[in-house]
Amino acid sequence: MQTIGLAVIGAGYWGPNLVRNAQATPGLRLRYLCDLDADRARRVLGEYSTVRVSDSLDEVLADPEVHAVAIATPAKTHLPVAMAALEAGKHVLVEKPLAATHAEGAALVRAAEERGLTLMLDHTYCYTPAVAHLRELVHSGGIGSVQYLDSVRINLGLVQPDVDVLWDLAPHDLSIFLSILPEGVRPLAVAAHGSDPIGAGRACVAHLTIELTGGAMAHVHVNWLSPTKIRTMVIGGSQRTVVWDDLNPSQRLSVYDRGVDRAGAAELGEEKREQTIVSYRTGDMVAPALPEKEALRAVMAEFHAAITEGRPPLTDGRSGLRVLAILEAASASLAQGGAFLPILDSEDVAGSENAAAPEGALL
Ligand SMILES: NC(=O)c1ccc[n+]([C@@H]2O[C@H](COP(=O)([O-])OP(=O)(O)OC[C@H]3O[C@@H](n4cnc5c(N)ncnc54)[C@H](O)[C@@H]3O)[C@@H](O)[C@H]2O)c1
Known part of the structure; x- marks a missing residue:
């Protein structure tokens, strides 16, 4: 099995769940936990971990042993963090929502597709x-x-x-x-x-x-x-x-x-x-019998499989765009007192490049 070196970016509320599940996933080797607050990242890993802590995204992205990043930073930072990772040639797993606007999400989908890199959404459910x-x-x-x-x-x-x-x-x-x-x-x-x-x-x-x-x-x-x-x-x-x-x-x-x-x-x-x-x-x-499995374990396994098999993951960047298209129309509706508004064709990756974010999309 091909080993993928991974860095988790963001050690706040959700990041530790990515860390725990990455460490339990065959084929993924967690190399870094990166957070602007290095002490927070250190506390998440504990004293005896061999995983490196960094407060510098640049340092992490410069490491050739990092092939992929999993991003659990606030939504407004998804565009700069994920774009920097893609530009450094890394595969990206990003938390929901893909980005703060549809235009930003479309830019990430384009960047990943142009470079042939995996862009996956943690749509956990x-x-x-x-x-x-x-x-x-x-x-x-x-x-x-x-x-x-x-x-x-x-x-x-x-x-x-x-x-x-x-x-x-x-x-x-x-x-x-x-x-x-x-x-x-x-x-x-x-x-x-x-x-x-x-x-x-x-x-x-x-x-x-x-x-x-x-x-x-x-x-x-x-x-x-x-x-x-x-x-x-x-x-x-x-x-x-x-x-x-x-x-x-x-x-x-x-x-x-x-x-x-x-x-x-x-x-x-x-x-x-x-x-x-x-x-x-x-x-x-x-009442169908369902296995009890932690969804994030399956997210990590799918991320590894999509990278190594060179295929789109179940929740690819475009699935994140479809969600953003609804959220953006919903924000515009909220700002207009609740009118029904059409949901744009989320597949229009090129056309949404200059689209303005509706009022209220991000605070
Ligand atoms: N999939 C799920 O079920 C689920 C659940 C909760 C949160 N989330 C998502 O996870 C993301 C993070 O949410 P959270 O609640 O953990 O936020 P949080 O504020 O608790 O943690 C974010 C962390 O990111 C760090 N950070 C911010 N900018 C950074 C940067 N440029 N480089 C490195 N570190 C940086 C902050 O220092 C902080 O420690 C959000 O997108 C959220 O929607 C997903």
């Missing part, structure tokens, strides 16, 4: 057994056609200094949606509403409503102020509905063969729609 099962269920037609998605991600969260709650938490929900939606179903427009009841200077509570092709609707509620923690997602289909409760390890997924059908619609015609009969299906509920 996409690597959970629950999302893998959901993806398979939805793509195989196991729930019928998708009618709605509803995601709630609330708890007493860290009020972030540089991003609002949408940019902090909704990347999880949006990356999950994009990962499980079937081919041909994509987000068209988004409306966002938010509030800042504690005067933090940014939305601490937010609701997103997303129109999807085919008339389906997705909803996201993210909130830093809730005393109770809730992590649920409901995916309603024409044949089955899945409820995902991520805080219930013994039954994370419940697949209900229950729902509502409209009988007689075809025979009566649309003009007599009110005469159609609504019938309720009350079939079984199945």
